[in-house]
Amino acid sequence: MNTAEELSGKARTLSELKPLTDKGYAQGFVTDIEQEFAPKGLSEDTVRFISAKKNEPEWLLQWRLKAYRHWLTMTEPDWGKLNHPPIDYQDAYYYAAPKKKLKSLDEVDPQLLETYKKLGIPISEQETLAGVEPRIAVDAVFDSVSVATTFKKKLEDIGVIFCAISEAVQKYPELVQQYLGSVVPIYDNYFATLNCAVFTDGSFVYIPKGVRCPMELSTYFRINAENTGQFERTLIIADEGSHVSYLEGCTAPKRDENQLHAAVVELVALDNAQIKYSTVQNWYPGDENGKGGIYNFVTKRGACRGDHSKISWTQVETGSAITWKYPSCILQGDHSVGEFYSVAMTNHYQQADTGTKMIHIGKNTKSTIVSKGISAGKGQNTYRGLVKIMPKAEGARNHTQCDSLLIGDLCGAHTIPYIESRNRTARLEHEATTSKISEDQLFYCRQRGLSSEDAVGLIVNGFCKEVLNELPMEFAVEAQKLLSISLEGSVG
Amino acid sequence: MSTPILEIKNLHARVEEKEILKGINLTINEGEVHAIMGPNGSGKSTLSYILAGREGYEITAGEVLFKGKDLLSLAPEERAAAGVFLGFQYPVEIPGVSNIIFLKTCVNSVRKARGQAEYDAIKFLRIVREKAKTLNMDEAMLKRSVNVGFSGGEKKRAEILQMALFEPSLAVLDETDSGLDIDALKVVSDGVNALRDPSRAMLVITHYQRLLNHIVPDHVHVMAAGRIQESGGRELAQKLEANGYAQYIKAA
Ligand SMILES: Nc1ncnc2c1ncn2[C@@H]1O[C@H](COP(=O)(O)OP(=O)(O)O)[C@@H](O)[C@H]1O
Ligand SMILES: [Mg+2]
Numbered sequence: 229m230n231t232a233e234e235l236s237g238k239a240r241t242l243s244e245l246k247p248l249t250d251k252g253y254a255q256g257f258v259t260d261i262e263q264e265f266a267p268k269g270l271s272e273d274t275v276r277f278i279s280a281k282k283n284e285p286e287w288l289l290q291w292r293l294k295a296y297r298h299w300l301t302m303t304e305p306d307w308g309k310l311n312h313p314p315i316d317y318q319d320a321y322y323y324a325a326p327k328k329k330l331k332s333l334d335e336v337d338p339q340l341l342e343t344y345k346k347l348g349i350p351i352s353e354q355e356t357l358a359g360v361e362p363r364i365a366v367d368a369v370f371d372s373v374s375v376a377t378t379f380k381k382k383l384e385d386i387g388v389i390f391c392a393i394s395e396a397v398q399k400y401p402e403l404v405q406q407y408l409g410s411v412v413p414i415y416d417n418y419f420a421t422l423n424c425a426v427f428t429d430g431s432f433v434y435i436p437k438g439v440r441c442p443m444e445l446s447t448y449f450r451i452n453a454e455n456t457g458q459f460e461r462t463l464i465i466a467d468e469g470s471h472v473s474y475l476e477g478c479t480a481p482k483r484d485e486n487q488l489h490a491a492v493v494e495l496v497a498l499d500n501a502q503i504k505y506s507t508v509q510n511w512y513p514g515d516e517n518g519k520g521g522i523y524n525f526v527t528k529r530g531a532c533r534g535d536h537s538k539i540s541w542t543q544v545e546t547g548s549a550i551t552w553k554y555p556s557c558i559l560q561g562d563h564s565v566g567e568f569y570s571v572a573m574t575n576h577y578q579q580a581d582t583g584t585k586m587i588h589i590g591k592n593t594k595s596t597i598v599s600k601g602i603s604a605g606k607g608q609n610t611y612r613g614l615v616k617i618m619p620k621a622e623g624a625r626n627h628t629q630c631d632s633l634l635i636g637d638l639c640g641a642h643t644i645p646y647i648e649s650r651n652r653t654a655r656l657e658h659e660a661t662t663s664k665i666s667e668d669q670l671f672y673c674r675q676r677g678l679s680s681e682d683a684v685g686l687i688v689n690g691f692c693k694e695v696l697n698e699l700p701m702e703f704a705v706e707a708q709k710l711l712s713i714s715l716e717g718s719v720g
Numbered sequence: 721m722s723t724p725i726l727e728i729k730n731l732h733a734r735v736e737e738k739e740i741l742k743g744i745n746l747t748i749n750e751g752e753v754h755a756i757m758g759p760n761g762s763g764k765s766t767l768s769y770i771l772a773g774r775e776g777y778e779i780t781a782g783e784v785l786f787k788g789k790d791l792l793s794l795a796p797e798e799r800a801a802a803g804v805f806l807g808f809q810y811p812v813e814i815p816g817v818s819n820i821i822f823l824k825t826c827v828n829s830v831r832k833a834r835g836q837a838e839y840d841a842i843k844f845l846r847i848v849r850e851k852a853k854t855l856n857m858d859e860a861m862l863k864r865s866v867n868v869g870f871s872g873g874e875k876k877r878a879e880i881l882q883m884a885l886f887e888p889s890l891a892v893l894d895e896t897d898s899g900l901d902i903d904a905l906k907v908v909s910d911g912v913n914a915l916r917d918p919s920r921a922m923l924v925i926t927h928y929q930r931l932l933n934h935i936v937p938d939h940v941h942v943m944a945a946g947r948i949q950e951s952g953g954r955e956l957a958q959k960l961e962a963n964g965y966a967q968y969i970k971a972a
Contacts, residue, residue, distance in 0.1 A: 667775070672812035674796035675772050675805075676822075676882065677830035686825060690816030690865065 254713070256482030256512060259452050263371070266323035268455075272296060275425050278323050278372075282394045282428075285401060295414040295424030302418045308552050308581040309610040309642060312523065315488060322426045324371040324453035364444040364702070365390055369460055371453050372428035379443065387436040388472075390445050393461050396432035403434055407465055411494035411531045411558070419490040419552075420527040423459045427492065430460035435470035435501070444700055449478035449491075451511070451522070457488040464494070466501035468534060475506040475703055478547070482512055484520045486549060491526045499534030499561065504542070506699050507555075508707050511547035513714070516605075518577030521549025528555035529585075532564035532593075540567040541584065542698040544707040546714040549578060554612065556585035559593035559621075566595040569695040571707070573688075573714050574607025574639070583613035583644075588621040588654070597628040600692045603639035604715055610642040615656060617649040624654040632662040633691050635684065635715070685712035722749035724788070725890050725921035726771075731782035733770055740766045742946035743782070748890070751918040755932055756925045757957065758943035759965040764925045765809055767943075768894045771923075772806040773799050786890065801833035803889035807879040807896050809925075814866040819878065822866045823848060827885050851884045855911050872899025873908075880911040891915070892923045897931035909934030929961040944968035 266277045275296050279289040304315070365379035367390065374392030383390050389400060396404050414424040431447045451458045466472055480487065489511060495503050505528075514521025524547075530539035541555040557566025568584035586595035601609040615626045632641035643660050665687050673683035689696065689708050696704045726748040733741040740763045748754050758764055770777050771784065773796035784791045786802060794802065814822065828838040839847065852859060855877050867875055876896055883891050893912065897905055912935050916922070924935055932940070932954065940956040941948045942965070949968045950956065 666812075668812045669814060671769075671772075671774050671796060672808065673814070673826070675800055675808075676826035676886075677797050677800040677833065678826055679797055679829075682825070682829065686817055686822070687814060690814055693816035 253482060253512060255479035255510065258481040262327045263324050263453055264327050265321045265453070265456070268321055269318040270320075270322060270426070274322050278426055278428060281323060281325070282397065284397055287405065288397060291409070291414065292425050295421050296426075298415055299418070299421040299425055302421060304418050308612075309608065309644075310550055310552060310579050310581050312486070312550055312579075315486075315523065317422075319455070320488060321453065321456040322459070323428055324456045325373045326370065364446050367392065367431045367445075367447045369429050369431070369447060369449045371451060371456060371458065374429045374431070383441075383443075386439055386442070388439060388441055389432065389434040391432055393427075393430045393432040393463060396463075400432075400434070403465065404432070404463070407463055407494065407496055408461075409494075411496060411529050412492050412527050417527060419525040420492050423461060423490050423492040423527070426457075427459045427461035430462040430491070431464075431474075432462070433464040433472060433474060435466045435472045437467045438469045439467075440470065441472040445472065445474045447474075447476045449476065451478075451480040451487060451489065454483060455485065455487070457490065459489075460491045462491070462493040464503055464505070465496045466498065466503045466537075468498045469500045471502045473504040473506070473700060475508070475700060477508045477510065477703075477706075479510050480512040480522055482515070482520065486514075486521060486523050488523050488525070489548075491528075493526070493528040493555075495530030495539055497530065497532050497534060497537035497539050497564075500536045501534060502538040502540075503530060504540045505530070505555070506703060507541075507543040507545070508699070508703055508710065509543065509545045509547050509551070510710055513547045513578050514549040514576065516576045518549070518606075521578070522547065524548035524551045524553065526551075526553040528553065529558065530556070530566070531558045532561050532566060532590075534564070535561040535590070536563045537561050538565040538567075540565075540569070540698070542569040542695065543571070543582075544692075544695070544699070544710065545570070545572040545580060545582060546707075546710045548580075551578075551580040551582050553582045554584055556587070557595060558587045558589065559595065559624075560589045561593075562590040563592045563594075564590055565593070568595075568597045568599070568613075569698045570599045571602070571692045571695045571711070572600070572609055572611075573602040573711060574604070574609045575714055575716075576605040576607065578605075579608045581610040581612055583611045585614040585616070586626060588615075588617045588624040588626070590621060592623040593621055594624070595626045597626070597630075598694055599628075599630045600695055601630070601632045601641050602635070602688055602691065602711075603632070603641050604635035606638045608640045608642075610644060612644045612646075614646040614648070617651050617654040617656070619650045621651050622653050624651060626654075626656045628656075628658045630658075630660040631691070632660075633688065634662065634664045681712070681716065684715055688712070688715060722751075724749050725786065726923070727785040729783050729785075731767075731770070731784060732780040733766065733777045734780055735766070735777055739780070740777075740946050741770070744943075744946075744948060746941065746948065748921040748923060750921060751916075752939065753916060753922040753924060753935065753937045754939045754941065755935075755937035755957065756923065756941050756943050756948075757927065757929070757960055759969060760927065762944045763946045764943055765894055768806055768809075768892045768923075768925060771799075771890075771892055772796055772804060797829075797833075800886070801830050803887075805883050805886050805888035805891045807876075807883055807891065807893040809894040809898065811867045811870075811875045811879055813868045815868050817866050818863050819866055820845070820848065820862040823882065823885060826882075830886060848881070848885065851881055854914065855881055855884075856907050857881060873901065873904035876900060876904070876908050877911070880908055884911065884915060889919065890921045890923070892925070894925045895927060896924070897926055897928060905931065905934060929957040932957045942968055
């Protein structure tokens with residue numbers, strides 16, 4: 229990349245940061261819309277209600293019930309470095325959907341349209357200029373239902389399936405049945421099992437053999453309804469030799485109570501396939517006193533089943549009161565590659581316990597972990613990562629780099645790496661640093677004309693650069709803005 | 721005829737409990753270049769930081785006027801916008817932020833505060849390239865992170881490049897010569913001389929007289945123990961070269 233491109237590309241946002249006069253959490257509005265709910269609380273009836281609403285086949289209902297019954301025997305994990313009052317699973321709705329079927333995204337959320345417009349992503353297909361190749365197709369999930377998916381037809385023409393998972397259950401039941409729960413089994417963990425029982429919607433992607441998906445696929449998740457959990461389920465299958473880049477974004481209204489979000493994402497990459505999965509997580513983080521915010525308990529896992537396959541996770545986590553999330557790669561195929569690039573930022577009373585698991589099973593498998601944790605205010609940030617080398621993983625390699633940046637004296641950063649190597653040919657490297665934004669850096673930037681906030685934004689963006697570089701360009705820009713906005717109030 | 725840009729009047733300052741500046745008086749007019757020389761620890765950097773607005777200093781007496789207005793009440797970024805530039809003795813590293821982005825962000829921030837139009841990427845790049853060339857700066861440096869892994873000479877050249885871009889009314893250069901070999905010293909001095917301007921004031925801080933062979937000052941001040949001990953023309957620098965600072969240290 230030459231300097232001109234660099235200037236006009238990603239980092240140009242730094243100069244765009246200033247017009248963002250809209251302080252605080254900009255997405256905290258509520259869309260006023262008539263909705264239908266499942267009866268409050270969680271029971272077999274709730275599970276049946278959801279399954280019936282989605283008109284699901286019997287096998288899926290039974291699958292859900294199996295999960296639900298097992299969930300009843302499980303206890304919430306408590307090993308995370310997280311603090312929260314007990315969650316009352318009966319005091320929430322598990323299904324909320326607009327009464328009237330929405331036909332397009334603008335009926336839902338004008339702000340959402342605005343957001344995408346700013347990113348230069350046409351949300352309705354009509355908006356795409358004639359002759360201009362669309363770069364991003366969008367699915368939007370509003371509470372419990374998928375509202376609309378753009379460019380479906382265009383994608384279908386080359387065999388790419390991109391639709392709501394509820395629709396895939398109807399239209400491609402064999403694919404769903406073959407892969408659902410094949411990466412994250414229904415008994416995997418407390419929140420994943422809960423998700424199996426009550427998942428409502430999410431995206432489904434299938435890329436056929438040899439196809440490079442010609443556009444980015446993107447899902448936007450929005451929690452709108454009060455007292456409602458969101459349990460989305462995403463399944464992406466990249467068949468042999470295919471490539472896909474998928475990204476997700478999310479927002480929620482400002483509310484005083486905590487809302488639960490427990491998603492499951494499963495990725496499957498067959499021989500020579502590549503999946504790039506990017507997240508810009510911006511759930512409502514709660515206010516500056518720690519009131520409200522989303523509890524984000526998410527299970528994301530990818531299986532590199534094929535030889536020479538590759539799965540790359542990139543996440544920018546700025547939102548949520550609590551983030552509990554370990555996007556992982558199971559490197560089964562020989563020469564398969566797993567990557568995890570993460571920025572996690574906690575400000576005020578936010579808590580994040582996040583990281584990854586890289587499980588090396590095949591020969592010459594390779595993984596890279598780059599984690600950047602930023603703590604400000606009274607935020608607590610933990611990197612927790614596992615690198616596991618199985619006996620047959622001859623020549624496995626891992627490189628882990630964990631950097632923490634502290635802003636102020638009241639926050640915390642913790643690095644908890646677990647390494648289990650059962651093959652002596654494995655090469656593992658681990659580097660970790662902790663630094664603070666220094667007075668010298670702040671003064672230097674301010675002497676050059678930047679406000680303290682802009683200076684911190686610039687320094688933080690520099691700190692995260694390796695990770696931001698992994699995001700598709702439009703989202704790198706958005707992520708930079710988010711990082712700066714999330715830091716508001718962190719410098720005196 | 722001569723309009724003062726900077727007026728320092730009886731400035732006393734301390735850090736924690738230690739008094740460092742003990743009554744500084746100095747006036748610099750438009751177009752003038754003043755040099756402050758002095759032994760290590762005499763308070764030169766402290767003075768430059770106070771002019772630029774660094775926190776942590778307690779002003780116990782005196783005042784500083786910039787173009788006739790109180791300078792000390794302004795935030796550092798306001799001073800930058802008003803036209804105060806400090807070339808740092810130890811420029812600071814900002815990992816992951818490329819020079820070009822840093823420069824553009826800062827210059828546009830200052831331009832905006834001054835009510836000037838912000839530069840677009842292409843225009844800015846052209847301006848920077850041109851200025852970098854006159855300072856013999858490798859263009860690759862623009863892409864590298866701010867001051868990270870820079871040699872002493874590169875850091876100082878980068879500071880002068882910044883000065884050229886900010887077009888300040890007052891430039892304070894703190895030991896710009898330290899860490900430079902003769903060639904780099906020449907390049908940096910030429911860069912500074914190119915910015916001498918009838919509307920600009922400069923305060924050049926140095927330990928050694930050799931810099932003043934290249935940047936010829938209008939006035940020279942000797943600082944020791946937190947005070948200006950003697951002022952004169954450029955011949956004072958030569959006298960110091962011959963006699964050293966011993967007499968001032970003793971006097972103080
Ligand atoms: N932050 C500080 N805390 C304590 N003492 C300081 C601080 N900054 C400077 N000093 C002291 O003030 C004196 C002047 O320092 P300085 O301004 O750096 O001198 P110079 O630049 O002339 O070498 C020195 O004795 C130094 O140790
Ligand atoms: Mg000094």
